Amino acid sequence: MKLFSASLLCFLVSWVTCASAGRYEGFQVLRVSPRKDVETKLLERMEQEGYLDVFRRGRGGWGSPRLGARDGRLVTRFCSPVMYGSVDVLVDKAKAKLLADFGLKSDTLLSDVDRLVENQMRGRGQVRYGNVTWDRYNTLEEIYDYMDHIASEHPDVATVFSLGKTWEGRDIKALRLTRDGDEDTKPIVFLDAGFHAREWIAPAVASYTFHSLMHDATGLLSSAVWVVAPSMNPDGYEYTWTGDRLWRKTRSNRTSVCKGVDPNRNFDFHWMEVGASDNPCSEIYAGPSALSEPETMALADYMEAHRGRVKAYLTLHSYSQLFMYPFGHTLDLPEDWEELDRVAKLAVEALTAVHGTEYEYGSCSSILYLDAGSSRDYVKGVVEVPYVYTIELRDQGYYGFLLPPEQILPTCEETWEAIRVAAKEALAL
Numbered sequence: 001m002k003l004f005s006a007s008l009l010c011f012l013v014s015w016v017t018c019a020s021a022g023r024y025e026g027f028q029v030l031r032v033s034p035r036k037d038v039e040t041k042l043l044e045r046m047e048q049e050g051y052l053d054v055f056r057r058g059r060g061g062w063g064s065p066r067l068g069a070r071d072g073r074l075v076t077r078f079c080s081p082v083m084y085g086s087v088d089v090l091v092d093k094a095k096a097k098l099l100a101d102f103g104l105k106s107d108t109l110l111s112d113v114d115r116l117v118e119n120q121m122r123g124r125g126q127v128r129y130g131n132v133t134w135d136r137y138n139t140l141e142e143i144y145d146y147m148d149h150i151a152s153e154h155p156d157v158a159t160v161f162s163l164g165k166t167w168e169g170r171d172i173k174a175l176r177l178t179r180d181g182d183e184d185t186k187p188i189v190f191l192d193a194g195f196h197a198r199e200w201i202a203p204a205v206a207s208y209t210f211h212s213l214m215h216d217a218t219g220l221l222s223s224a225v226w227v228v229a230p231s232m233n234p235d236g237y238e239y240t241w242t243g244d245r246l247w248r249k250t251r252s253n254r255t256s257v258c259k260g261v262d263p264n265r266n267f268d269f270h271w272m273e274v275g276a277s278d279n280p281c282s283e284i285y286a287g288p289s290a291l292s293e294p295e296t297m298a299l300a301d302y303m304e305a306h307r308g309r310v311k312a313y314l315t316l317h318s319y320s321q322l323f324m325y326p327f328g329h330t331l332d333l334p335e336d337w338e339e340l341d342r343v344a345k346l347a348v349e350a351l352t353a354v355h356g357t358e359y360e361y362g363s364c365s366s367i368l369y370l371d372a373g374s375s376r377d378y379v380k381g382v383v384e385v386p387y388v389y390t391i392e393l394r395d396q397g398y399y400g401f402l403l404p405p406e407q408i409l410p411t412c413e414e415t416w417e418a419i420r421v422a423a424k425e426a427l428a429l
């Protein structure tokens with residue numbers, strides 16, 4: 001164990017150096033398959049201490065008990081010693097060797113991370129004012145311009161406003177869309193994306209939602225006020241374009257070693273109880289205190305100010321193809337889980353009908369893992385919004401965060417159907 005700790009310390013130094021360079025030459029994504037308790041614990045500790053960037057953890061987290069809610073029945077099952085979930089990790093050559101030296105079995109998912117990053121950035125900055133397309137990823141400026149363009153072209157329907165300022169002073173812009181008046185009394189559907197900066201497909205889907213809502217003829221805009229915030233972590237998103245494509249957290253700067261907080265572990269509901277880290281270098285660092293980040297506070301403030309009016313909260317992440325309702329901090333389900341499950345099923349069926357993409361649905365802790373401090377759990381547990389879902393978009397881990405531009409439009413098209421159906425059910429249309 002001593003040897004293990006010493007090796008980890010050595011690697012902390014090289015890890016900080018490599019990650020901050022923001023270049024991915026020689027980096028790979030490995031799918032590691034732990035076979036014993038000790039291997040799972042090793043990976044968990046490496047993530048907690050910030051040595052390892054875990055893109056996707058195994059189902060059930062780190063060998064935790066799993067609870068399934070399906071077909072009106074609750075099923076509890078505990079991971080047996082041979083049922084460890086595989087884990088996707090980003091490694092350079094040295095870290096790949098370290099994992100192999102520890103005897104961990106892995107397969108290479110992506111051998112050329114650098115080339116895929118380049119592919120995702122192609123066409124950068126070419127979009128003229130408001131002329132967004134979904135055949136490539138858009139920068140923050142392009143997305144914000146698109147929102148301003150919609151608001152200026154359709155002032156009777158759309159308004160841009162700021163939910164608050166980020167750590168670096170950027171506006172967290174949202175587009176408010178509604179038709180036929182009563183803006184102050186109608187129920188609200190709130191959709192956000194981009195809390196995790198590197199999940200580029202999420203802001204793309206959110207901005208496609210503007211387009212879809214503007215063309216909707218089924219009454220979605222007359223029955224509700226839609227608030228869509230495509231980038232809840234604009235500092236981080238900007239940094240993924242300019243500094244480090246695979247940056248996840250906010251950009252707050254409190255320690256000299258590691259910047260940023262995982263905003264989706266920072267919300268004030270069972271904060272830091274499970275699935276989060278108190279180490280500032282960890283990708284799942286929950287922050288010095290709950291709601292320490294201006295980005296999470298901005299959402300909390302909006303939700304508190306509109307308590308009782310928000311009927312649905314949908315938050316977009318990637319990747320894994322999951323449609324999840326609360327809770328993540330406990331295996332217990334919300335009281336209305338059967339209704340949440342019913343709507344999730346309808347939404348997923350609508351999604352799959354578009355391009356055949358398969359999603360799983362259920363409570364976060366039952367189909368993924370335990371995590372405390374998410375916006376999803378906060379909005380359900382504290383603000384008591386009835387319909388709350390996290391959508392983990394494409395894919396299931398082949399490209400992961402480096403989803404090629406060719407998949408943006410199909411992902412948008414299918415996800416819009418799920419959003420539409422979930423909103424329709426939440427608004428009882």
Ligand SMILES: [Zn+2]
Pocket residue numbers: 195196199264317318
């Ligand atoms: Zn995420």
